[in-house]
Amino acid sequence: MIEQNLSLLLVVIPLLFSPVVAILPNGRLPWLVVLAVTWTCLVIACWQLSVVIDGKIISYELGGWSPPWGIEYRIDAMNALVALIVAGVAAITVPYALLSVEKEIPTQQISLFYSVVLLFIVGLLGIAQTGDVFNLFVFLEISSLSSYVLIAMGRERRALTAAYQYLVMGTVGATFLLIGIGLLYAETGTLNMQDLHQRLLPIIDHRTVHTGFAFVVVGIALKLALFPLHLWVPNAYKYAPSAISVLLAATSTKVAVYIMLRIVFTIFSSDFVKTTPTDLIFLILGVVGVMLASITAIFQTDAKRLLAYSSIAQVSYMALGIGLASTLGVTATLVHLFNHALMKAALFMAVGAMVYRVGISRFEELNGLGRQMPWTFTALFIAGLSLIGVPGTAGFISKWYLVLAAMEQQAWLIVVVVLLGSLLAVVYMWKMVEVLLFHPLTSTGAAVKEAPLLLLIPMWILVLANIYFGFNTELTVNVADTATRLLGVSTYHE
Amino acid sequence: MIDIIIGHYNYWVVIFLMMAGFYTVINRGNLIKKIAGINIFQTSVFLMYISIGYVSDGTPPIIAEGFTKYSNPLPHVMILTAIVVGVSTTALGLALVVRIKEAYGTIEEDEIHDQDMSL
Numbered sequence: 001m002i003e004q005n006l007s008l009l010l011v012v013i014p015l016l017f018s019p020v021v022a023i024l025p026n027g028r029l030p031w032l033v034v035l036a037v038t039w040t041c042l043v044i045a046c047w048q049l050s051v052v053i054d055g056k057i058i059s060y061e062l063g064g065w066s067p068p069w070g071i072e073y074r075i076d077a078m079n080a081l082v083a084l085i086v087a088g089v090a091a092i093t094v095p096y097a098l099l100s101v102e103k104e105i106p107t108q109q110i111s112l113f114y115s116v117v118l119l120f121i122v123g124l125l126g127i128a129q130t131g132d133v134f135n136l137f138v139f140l141e142i143s144s145l146s147s148y149v150l151i152a153m154g155r156e157r158r159a160l161t162a163a164y165q166y167l168v169m170g171t172v173g174a175t176f177l178l179i180g181i182g183l184l185y186a187e188t189g190t191l192n193m194q195d196l197h198q199r200l201l202p203i204i205d206h207r208t209v210h211t212g213f214a215f216v217v218v219g220i221a222l223k224l225a226l227f228p229l230h231l232w233v234p235n236a237y238k239y240a241p242s243a244i245s246v247l248l249a250a251t252s253t254k255v256a257v258y259i260m261l262r263i264v265f266t267i268f269s270s271d272f273v274k275t276t277p278t279d280l281i282f283l284i285l286g287v288v289g290v291m292l293a294s295i296t297a298i299f300q301t302d303a304k305r306l307l308a309y310s311s312i313a314q315v316s317y318m319a320l321g322i323g324l325a326s327t328l329g330v331t332a333t334l335v336h337l338f339n340h341a342l343m344k345a346a347l348f349m350a351v352g353a354m355v356y357r358v359g360i361s362r363f364e365e366l367n368g369l370g371r372q373m374p375w376t377f378t379a380l381f382i383a384g385l386s387l388i389g390v391p392g393t394a395g396f397i398s399k400w401y402l403v404l405a406a407m408e409q410q411a412w413l414i415v416v417v418v419l420l421g422s423l424l425a426v427v428y429m430w431k432m433v434e435v436l437l438f439h440p441l442t443s444t445g446a447a448v449k450e451a452p453l454l455l456l457i458p459m460w461i462l463v464l465a466n467i468y469f470g471f472n473t474e475l476t477v478n479v480a481d482t483a484t485r486l487l488g489v490s491t492y493h494e
Numbered sequence: 495m496i497d498i499i500i501g502h503y504n505y506w507v508v509i510f511l512m513m514a515g516f517y518t519v520i521n522r523g524n525l526i527k528k529i530a531g532i533n534i535f536q537t538s539v540f541l542m543y544i545s546i547g548y549v550s551d552g553t554p555p556i557i558a559e560g561f562t563k564y565s566n567p568l569p570h571v572m573i574l575t576a577i578v579v580g581v582s583t584t585a586l587g588l589a590l591v592v593r594i595k596e597a598y599g600t601i602e603e604d605e606i607h608d609q610d611m612s613l
Contacts, residue, residue, distance in 0.1 A: 134572055141579045148586055157597035161606060164590045168519060171532050171583050178539050178576060185569070186546045 007060050007073050010044045010083065011129055013037060014122045022115035030111040031098050034118060038091040041125065045087035049080040055482050059131075067131070068192035074131030078483035081334065082258045083128040085341045089250040090121050096349055096458040097243035100356050104155055104241045113153060120146040120247070124255050133181050133267070134191045136259065137174065140223070144170045147244075147252060154239040162235035169232045173222030176215050183212030184267075196267045204272060216263050217278070224256035226319055227289030230312045237308035238361065242352030245304060249311055250345035254337050257318050261330065264322060265487040273325045282323030287417050289316030294424035298431065303351045304361040306428055307344065310387065313421060314340045320414055321402055327481075328405035330489045334480035336398035339469060343386040343395055346462035350380035353451035353459065358444065363435045365444075370436030372448045375456050377436055379463045384429040386466040389422045394469040397476065504545045511538035523603040525594065529587040536580045543569040543576070 017037045024030045052058060052075055060073040067074075075083075097117075105113050123143025130136050148170070152163035185191060187208050188199040203209060222229045233253075237245050264273060273279050290313050297309035314336070321333030351361055353376045358365050370377035386393035389400075399418060406414035450456075469476055499506070511534055518531025547569035555564040591601055598606050 134575075138575060138579070141583075145579075145582060145586060148590070152590060152593070157594075158610060160590055160594045160597055161610070164525065164587070164594060167583070167587050167590065168528055168532065171587075172516070172519060172535070174579075175532075175536055175539055179542065182539065182543050182546060182569075 004060070006044050007048060007058050007075055007129060008062070010041055010048070010087070011122060011126045013040060013044075014118045014125065018115050018118040018122065021118060022112055024111045026107055026110045028098070030114040031094070031101075034114045035094050037118065038087065038094050038121065041087040041121070042084075042091040045080070045084040048075060049077075049084050049479070052077050052080045053479060053482065055486065057486075068190045068195035071135050072131040072192055073129045074194070075129060076483065076486045077479050078258065078261070078334065078487065079128050081338065081479050081483060082255060083125055085254060085338055086121065086124045086128060086251050089247065089341055089345050092458045092461055093243055093246050093250075093345065093349075096246065096352070096455055099452055099454055100242045100352055103356060104243075105153055109153070113150075116146045116149050117244075117247070119143075120150060124251055127255050127259060131193050132191050133184070133193060133196065137177055137181060140177070140259070141174055143252065143255070144174060144223070147248060150244045151236050151240040151248075153244070154241055156239055158235065159239035162232075162239045166232040166236045169222055169229070173219045173229075176219030176222070178219075180212045180214070180216030180219060183208050183215065187212070193262065193266050197269070200267065204268075210276070213263075213268060213272075213276075213278075217260070220256055220260045220263065221285075223253070224260060224319075225253050225312050225315055227285050227292060227312065227316060230289070230293070233312055234305045234308040237311070237348075238302060238304040242348070242355050246345050246348040246352060249307070249348050250341040253311065253315050254341050257315065257322075257333065257337055260322060261333065261487065265330065265489055270325045270489045273322075279323045279325050282319050283411075283414065286316045286320035286323055287413065289313065289319065290417050290421040291424075294421050294428065297428040298424065300428075301364075302362050303354070303366060303432060304348070306432065307347050307351065310425065310428065311340075311344060313425075314344070314387075317399070317402060317418065317421070320418070321405065324405045324409060324411070324414070325489065326405055326408065327484050327489050328401060328408055330484045330487060331477065331480045332398055332401035332405050334483055335401055335473075335476050338476050338480075339386070339394035339398045339466075342462055342465050342469065343383050343393075346379060346383035346459055346466060347387065349455070349459040349462065350376050350383065353455045356451060356455060357448045365442065366435055367439035368436070368441035369448060370433070372441070372446075373450050376451050376459070379456075379459045380436070381433065382463050383466055384432070386470070388425045388429060392467065392470050394466045394476075396470060397473050401477075504541065508538045508542045508545065511535075511541065525591045525601045525603065526588070529584060529591065532587070533580065533584055536576070536583075540573045540577060540580075543573040 014037050017033060021030045021033050058075040062071040120143050123139045126139030127136055148163045148167045151166060152160055184196060187203060187206060188196055190196055190199055200209060225233045237249055240248060293309045293313035297306050300306040300309060318333045318336055321329040354366055354369055355361050386395040389395040403415055403418055515531045515535030515538060519528050522528055547566040549563060549565045552563040552565040553561050555567040595601050598609055600606060
């Protein structure tokens with residue numbers, strides 16, 4: 001009985017507990033409830049993945065209305081993987097959040113803060129679970145609105161303008177998505193993704209369908225921070241509270257990549273991508289995004305902003321995978337989705353731990369801190385290696401697949417760009433290492449001690465996961481492979 | 495030709511509102527005007543959905559004697575949801591503007607930018 005409903009409960013449990021947390025007294029109780037909820041979600045997400053891992057599909061009809069009339073939750077390997085990323089990152093970030101939130105958020109706002117965190121997770125999990133495009137729009141807005149609130153809770157006043165900028169751009173993106181969904185609905189009369197795919201096949205050449213596709217893709221590209229629609233990212237990541245930077249960087253853009261895959265390959269198809277200039281657009285934007293964002297990252301003077309630009313570059317790699325539109329390419333995108341969540345969460349946690357000690361993430365305040373905080377620094381260093389793509393780390397696996405996918409199509413430019421991007425990553429990560437290790441300590445820096453254990457343990461779990469998934473690729477690659485097969489992406493042939 | 499202009503007048507209104515709203519979002523430096531622009535932009539989408547659901551000579555979808563042609567209620571329901579989303583976005587956006595005004599003493603984008611740069 002309960003087993004059939006677990007896929008729905010994954011979304012409903014955090015949704016129900018969000019108002020409960022809001023009325024709890026401020027203190028550590030709200031945190032404890034959120035911790036319990038996120039770990040329950042993680043268990044359900046793991047169970048869900050174990051069910052669908054060999055290609056089975058869970059279909060849940062909300063309210064007993066059969067699809068395509070009712071809303072369907074349709075979970076295949078890709079949904080389960082994304083839900084696992086969201087639930088996993090949330091479950092690991094919440095323990096990390098306790099101390100840094102107590103330091104950064106005013107005491108009287110703590111229960112409300114955690115309530116919004118739960119809403120944010122609800123939105124992301126909902127996107128991962130649903131098989132209905134309008135439902136997806138609603139969940140996207142739930143997660144976006146709560147992320148605007150969370151960013152605005154940052155301590156500096158520029159957090160407000162960062163949140164405002166993100167709100168304007170995010171709302172324009174969501175409205176574009178709504179226009180696109182409306183046009184597709186006008187042509188087909190359905191909102192169910194599978195049904196949309198079937199009904200679009202005979203009318204795929206209609207101009208309305210193409211216009212709808214363009215609106216949806218541009219709208220999602222805004223959320224995904226695809227170049228040149230990435231302008232909201234650096235400030236949003238920088239001025240958000242540290243724990244929120246971790247959550248945002250590791251989950252929200254990844255979920256947007258997932259939506260893009262669903263729209264492009266499930267509702268439309270890889271043939272559509274290849275017959276229209278879609279693949280070319282993704283490849284060009286991906287190439288420019290990787291190069292420009294990596295170069296910009298080198299010139300940053302703030303650790304969080306540097307990581308934000310590196311995030312934009314990494315998302316561009318995923319766009320390259322979509323643009324290649326082959327089995328290998330999409331597998332690379334999915335594997336990178338998972339691996340990038342691991343490495344970016346670890347990196348932002350490490351920088352967050354330093355911010356916990358000194359208060360600011362600007363480089364001049366971080367000078368020499370690596371010597372004072374050896375464990376945090378080592379975590380940052382290993383996660384940085386993973387970001388660069390050194391063999392033996394998770395980052396290597398995804399870049400390897402991306403290079404394979406590009407070589408398969410003789411797209412040598414893409415291969416060069418991926419390698420150049422990694423070299424640039426070496427440069428900007430080295431810049432951080434240099435500041436942390438070799439620069440002389442500031443007067444305040446000399447008194448800084450290692451970060452508390454509660455910050456170190458989640459960080460090191462992620463760092464070890466980075467190494468583990470660098471050697472054991474069975475889980476990530478198998479799931480990505482099954483997911484790609486179910487997406488109906490064809491293998492490349494000349 | 496005249497048929498395209500008159501027969502689709504509601505879509506022309508949609509396009510006009512959409513462009514006017516979008517232009518306001520991009521062009522105006524006043525934070526409240528930007529929010530107003532977003533509102534107009536979203537309203538045009540509401541109008542588009544309602545137009546999609548309309549069946550010519552159809553009545554509202556209520557079963558009654560003598561009426562056989564009904565408009566499609568689903569787009570209307572969807573747009574009710576989207577209106578709720580729009581209202582909450584506006585509320586949140588304006589709340590942010592209030593906080594920005596408290597922190598910076600202005601709601602003009604260029605003045606806020608100057609203050610941030612002068613630090």
